[in-house]
Amino acid sequence: xxxxxxxxxxxxxxxxxxxxxxxxxxxxxxxxxxxxxxxxxxxxxxxxxxxxxxxxxxxxxxxxxxxxxxxxxxxxxxxxxxxxxxxxxxxxxxxxxxxxxxxxxxxxxxxxxxxxxxxxxxxxxxxxxxxxxxxxxxxxxxxxxxxxxxxxx
Amino acid sequence: xxxxxxxxxxxxxxxxxxxxxxxxxxxxxxxxxxxxxxxxxxxxxxxxxxxxxxxxxxxxxxxxxxxxxxxxxxxxxxxxxxxxxxxxxxxxxxxxxxxxxxxxxxxxxxxxxxxxxxxxxxxxxxxxxxxxxxxxxxxxxxxxxxxxxxxxx
DNA sequence: ATTTAGGTTCAGAAAATTCTGAATATTCAA
DNA sequence: TTGAATATTCAGAATTTTCTGAACCTAAAT
Numbered sequence: 454x455x456x457x458x459x460x461x462x463x464x465x466x467x468x469x470x471x472x473x474x475x476x477x478x479x480x481x482x483x484x485x486x487x488x489x490x491x492x493x494x495x496x497x498x499x500x501x502x503x504x505x506x507x508x509x510x511x512x513x514x515x516x517x518x519x520x521x522x523x524x525x526x527x528x529x530x531x532x533x534x535x536x537x538x539x540x541x542x543x544x545x546x547x548x549x550x551x552x553x554x555x556x557x558x559x560x561x562x563x564x565x566x567x568x569x570x571x572x573x574x575x576x577x578x579x580x581x582x583x584x585x586x587x588x589x590x591x592x593x594x595x596x597x598x599x600x601x602x603x604x605x606x
Numbered sequence: 607x608x609x610x611x612x613x614x615x616x617x618x619x620x621x622x623x624x625x626x627x628x629x630x631x632x633x634x635x636x637x638x639x640x641x642x643x644x645x646x647x648x649x650x651x652x653x654x655x656x657x658x659x660x661x662x663x664x665x666x667x668x669x670x671x672x673x674x675x676x677x678x679x680x681x682x683x684x685x686x687x688x689x690x691x692x693x694x695x696x697x698x699x700x701x702x703x704x705x706x707x708x709x710x711x712x713x714x715x716x717x718x719x720x721x722x723x724x725x726x727x728x729x730x731x732x733x734x735x736x737x738x739x740x741x742x743x744x745x746x747x748x749x750x751x752x753x754x755x756x757x758x759x
Numbered sequence: 760a761t762t763t764a765g766g767t768t769c770a771g772a773a774a775a776t777t778c779t780g781a782a783t784a785t786t787c788a789a
Numbered sequence: 790t791t792g793a794a795t796a797t798t799c800a801g802a803a804t805t806t807t808c809t810g811a812a813c814c815t816a817a818a819t
Contacts, residue, residue: 454719454726462718469711473704474627476777487729488715496796506779511797531787532795542733548701551626558622562615562641566607576640579755580695586751594747598739602732629807649766659809664767684817685765
């Protein structure tokens, strides 16, 4: 694959991700790691490929790593390289963390109303219960996908 | 409930939402609609409660409406009011729209690689398949929640 | 048809975010 | 331990985003 084609694809991913609220650098780096060859890339390679400063790559990769999308791998030479986490999107879009934040927020609102059964708390209660349900069910769904994927590959 | 307490709660929701990528106004308005009394609010009321200009309320409510979190309801006097959609979060955090965007993006990447079975396409393929799985399964999960909620209430 | 409350749009001001270069720190080979 | 390659941090510049006031619609009541 022409590296220029890959770069353009990564930019595209960057635009989509940025629209969803990430920084441009974050999205570009992730896009590049989706398609680059080899899948392992050093900071210098990432910066060169996407035209980002060392500093931006450093910050961007820290966030990508914290979010579970990317992991460090030992590099043949000095330092380390990055690659997509094998389970990347299953971890990152694992919405349970965000949902837990929402559940807490709704519970705080219910506490303010005072009476959980009050009609005024209906909106909050319903929202809390929905997220609670989803958080409970998501792990099993993920596990099912993993089992199926293992069988397919 | 002291309106000041409600206002502060709405601000809190706003901060959490803003951290997830929304505009501050969007989050504040949603927070207020979660806890305000009555649940129906006019543009003027929303602006007064959260200290936002008419223009900001107009824009914010348009986005909230498009995202399915909020709906217009006829107002007794002139014009209309807004209230949370009964199924608000189930619709908004229905991640299937976002996921479909990702599926398309992954497919485009696979097309660039040329051969879907190629090892270089593994990352893209795996990601595509994960989202496809989730998109397929989410509706049934939502339906199950709705059934259960109906029984409870 | 006119009036007026209510709503939208948009250019520019205000505010916040992102990116970078330079300085600093860290890590590994020798 | 030293030197060199690599990585992180941070202040400020550059950019982008958000918000607002003002002008401009729209539609209901009379």
